[in-house]
Amino acid sequence: MDLSFQARPFAFDRIFTAAPSAPPGRAPDRDAVSLAIELELLQADIARRDADHHAELTRARADGFEAGLVHARADRETALLAAIDALHVGVESLTETVEETRAQLIDDAADLARAAATHLAAHTLALDPAAPIDAAIGRALVQVARGTELVVRVHPDLLPEIEARIAVRQGNDRRRLRLHVEADETLAIGDARIDWDEGGSCLDRAAREAAIRNEFETLLDHNSLRS
Known part of the structure; x- marks a missing residue:
């Protein structure tokens, strides 16, 4: 029996070749489909x-x-x-x-x-200082009975003017007015004192001014309350 053998070189490398592409008409392999x-x-x-x-x-x-x-x-x-x-x-x-x-x-x-x-x-x-006195005489004649005697006292300078006004008043009144005018130097021009048996009336500037102030104060107070 012949034990002799022939030595051969061992191949340590491997040669890889690309897989052949699929020919036309064939479906691509599975790897290409997965990638797609x-x-x-x-x-x-x-x-x-x-x-x-x-x-x-x-x-x-x-x-x-x-x-x-x-x-x-x-x-x-x-x-x-x-x-x-x-x-x-x-x-x-x-x-x-x-x-x-x-x-x-x-x-x-x-x-x-x-x-x-x-x-x-x-x-x-x-x-016209005689005008307020003449108006006061008119008010007094309304208050007293017919035939009552009135004595009007005024400043001496106003005596003629008051007498003239009384004459005019007597000419316009059918009754007999018993009015007498007397001079009083203690009265200021425009003030007067009218006396008769049952009473009398005083006319003075201070009273008139006080009445005017009172009227204005009353009017202003009324307007203040209303506003």
């Missing part, structure tokens, strides 16, 4: 992620706009309330000022009215 499917899935995932990103961005913008709008409304309401408060304060201050001005105007008007009334009364007395 994975590529489509990847593209779909990318598209979905893009859509989600766009949706999140749109939502974030909407939320930001809404938050800004709410903040702007809050700021507007705060500013509006502050403006209303300031307006109320201004109106209250203006009302107080108007009331103070109105009260001052009323006081000024009252002073002016008193001064004007006093001036007019003095002016009337200076123009």
Whole structure:
């Protein structure tokens, strides 16, 4: 038996050759199909992620706009309330000022009215000092009985004027007027004293001025209460 053998070199390398491509008309192998499917899935995932990103961005913008709008409304309401408060304060201050001005105007008007009334009364007395006395004689004749004797006392300077007025009054009255005029130096021009048996009447400037002041004060007090 022959134990001899022939040595051969051992091949340590391997030679790989590319797989032959599928000829036309044949379906691609399984690896190519898998890669195509994975590529489509990847593209779909990318598209979905893009859509989600766009949706999140749109939502974030909407939320930001809404938050800004709410903040702007809050700021507007705060500013509006502050403006209303300031307006109320201004109106209250203006009302107080108007009331103070109105009260001052009323006081000024009252002073002016008193001064004007006093001036007019003095002016009337200076123009015709006998007129108030003649009017007082007329009032006295209405109060007394027919035929009552009246004594009229006036300043000596007014004696002729009062006598002339009594003559005119007697000429206009069918009854006999028993009127006598006497001079009294203690009376001021325009003042008079009328006496009869049952009573008398005094006419003086101080009383007339006091009556005028009282009338104006009563009128002003009434207007103040009504306002």
